[in-house]
Amino acid sequence: xxxxxxxxxxxxxxxxxxxxxxxxxxxxxxxxxxxxxxxxxxxxxxxxxxxxxxxxxxxxxxxxxxxxxxxxxxxxxxxxxxxxxxxxxxxxxxxxxxxxxxxxxxxxxxxxxxxxxxxxxxxxxxxxxxxxxxxxxxxxxxxxxxxxxxxxxxxxxxxxxxxxxxxxxxxxxxxxxxxxxxxxxxxxxxxxxxxxxxxxxxxxxxxxxxxxxxxxxxxxxxxxxxxxxxxxxxxxxxxxxxxxxxxxxxxxxxxxxxxxxxxxxxxxxxxxxxxxxxxxxxxxxxxxxxxxxxxxxxxxxxxxxxxxxxxxxxxxxxxxxxxxxxx
Numbered sequence: 001x002x003x004x005x006x007x008x009x010x011x012x013x014x015x016x017x018x019x020x021x022x023x024x025x026x027x028x029x030x031x032x033x034x035x036x037x038x039x040x041x042x043x044x045x046x047x048x049x050x051x052x053x054x055x056x057x058x059x060x061x062x063x064x065x066x067x068x069x070x071x072x073x074x075x076x077x078x079x080x081x082x083x084x085x086x087x088x089x090x091x092x093x094x095x096x097x098x099x100x101x102x103x104x105x106x107x108x109x110x111x112x113x114x115x116x117x118x119x120x121x122x123x124x125x126x127x128x129x130x131x132x133x134x135x136x137x138x139x140x141x142x143x144x145x146x147x148x149x150x151x152x153x154x155x156x157x158x159x160x161x162x163x164x165x166x167x168x169x170x171x172x173x174x175x176x177x178x179x180x181x182x183x184x185x186x187x188x189x190x191x192x193x194x195x196x197x198x199x200x201x202x203x204x205x206x207x208x209x210x211x212x213x214x215x216x217x218x219x220x221x222x223x224x225x226x227x228x229x230x231x232x233x234x235x236x237x238x239x240x241x242x243x244x245x246x247x248x249x250x251x252x253x254x255x256x257x258x259x260x261x262x263x264x265x266x267x268x269x270x271x272x273x274x275x276x277x278x279x280x281x282x283x284x285x286x287x288x289x290x291x292x293x294x295x296x297x298x299x300x301x302x303x304x305x306x307x308x309x310x311x312x313x314x315x316x317x318x319x320x321x322x323x324x325x326x327x
Contacts, residue, residue, distance in 0.1 A: 001025040001183060004069040004091055006084055008035055008059070010148040010273075011101055012075030013156035015187075017046035020055040022187035028058040028066045030087065036061055038154025047151075048158040068093035071180060074100045077277070078124065078285035081107065085133035097176055098138045099166070103212075103273065104205055104288030105296075109198065111136050112170055113249050115300060123291035140177055141169050141197035143204050149276060160267075163190045167197030202251035206242050207260050209289050209307075210235035212274040213314035216284060223269030226261055236261070238306040242293050248300045277323070284318050286311070 001024070005016040008029040020027045021044075029039055038045075039059035046053040060066050069091045076084055081102075092098075100106050107125035110116040120128040145163030148156050166181050168174050172195055181191045194200050211222055214231060226232050236257035243253050277284050290311045297304040318324025 001070045001179075002028075002068075003071045003073065003183075004028045004030055004066055006030045006072060006074045006088070006091075007076035007080065008039060008154070009075065009077075010150050010156055011144055011146065012073065013044065013150065013154065014046060014146060014148045014158060015073060015075065015101065016057070017044035017053055017055060017156065018187040018189065019183070020044045020057065021046075021053055024186055025183060026058075028060070028069075030061070030063055030066060030091070031059050032061045034153035038152070042154055045155045046158060047155065063087050063090040066091060069096055071097045071099060071183075074098065074102060076102065077283065078102065078104060078288040079283045081124070081130055082126075085130040088133055092134075092138070096138060097140055097180065098134050099140045099142050099180065101142050101144050101164075102288070103285055104209075105292035106139075106141070106201065106288070107131055107134075108136055108139050108141075108169055109201065109292075110296075115248050116296075119299075121292050121295055123287045123295045136169070139169055140180060141167050141194075141201060143197070143200045145204075147270065159270075162188065163192070165192045165194050165197060165200045167194035167200070169198060171195055171198070199251045202246050202249075203253060205289065205293070206239060206246065206253055207264065208272070209242060209293055210238050210310065211264065212272045212289055213284075213286065213310055215272040216274040216278045217314055217317045219275065219278075221269040221271055221275075222264060222267070226265055232261065234306060234310075238304075238310055241297065241302065241304045241307050244302050245293065245296050245300060245304075248302065249296070278321070282323070284314070284323050286314055286318060286324060290314065 003025050005012045008031045039057040043057040044055045072091050107130040110121050120131055143165040146161040147159040164184050181193045184191045239257040246253050274284050294307050294311050
């Protein structure tokens with residue numbers, strides 16, 4: 001299988017290095033800048049369990065040079081997705097599968113949801129350009145449960161977790177989903193073939209749509225957020241609003257926010273991905289994590305005052321620091 005990683009950062013580099021080490025597939029990367037230089041000079045590099053895994057990498061800034069792939073894994077941050085849509089065409093053949101390994105609500109999420117009338121989500125795909133470039137029939141849904149970081153361009157450090165949930169957006173199973181799951185299992189990932197991947201995406205989002213932005217604007221690790229009763233209660237209120245939205249789109253969450261906080265608590269105190277982006281001066285991917293939830297609420301007629309406040313505060317925080325675009 002020919003596999004191309006678009007976005008060889010913390011998650012993309014983790015996946016690419018594992019696949020390259022496993023063999024059985026031809027792994028390449030569409031990259032640019034310092035990451036491209038690092039991949040060409042050092043190959044895939046993954047620090048895990050105190051050891052450095054390193055394998056040769058084929059990398060290019062030109063999708064046409066890499067050619068048609070069997071599987072394209074999109075692992076960029078949300079703000080870079082529009083650029084991906086402009087570059088991806090040379091990688092796509094008649095049967096190419098596209099697997100977005102990204103945070104938050106993906107661009108395809110509303111497709112086929114009767115309550116949304118099939119309209120795209122402007123918060124994650126303004127104008128529908130991504131959906132136009134990547135046909136819905138190509139997409140497999142994916143949820144990543146792993147904590148990784150890049151300490152320098154092209155060098156990924158694995159901290160914990162190696163879970164992947166993969167499934168057909170419309171539900172059920174398929175031969176292609178089973179084949180992709182088998183590929184990742186052979187690379188050592190803990191893979192779940194899901195018949196409700198849309199729900200799995202929503203459930204993860206429901207758990208992290210508050211702690212990500214709140215940690216970003218406060219600089220606090222997750223344990224400190226939960227130790228503050230007022231902050232914890234605010235997060236719970238926003239999660240209850242999101243749960244009402246989920247119930248309207250077939251993604252009803254049975255847990256209470258308080259039960260979900262206990263799950264997060266077991267992970268210990270950690271710096272969220274959005275906090276790491278702020279500290280590194282990278283753009284924050286706020287639209288797919290909070291903006292999309294607010295948009296869904298507006299379209300479904302669900303009031304979201306706490307989510308609105310969370311979005312407004314984090315958006316202003318990002319704009320003041322040049323990490324989120326001005327209106």
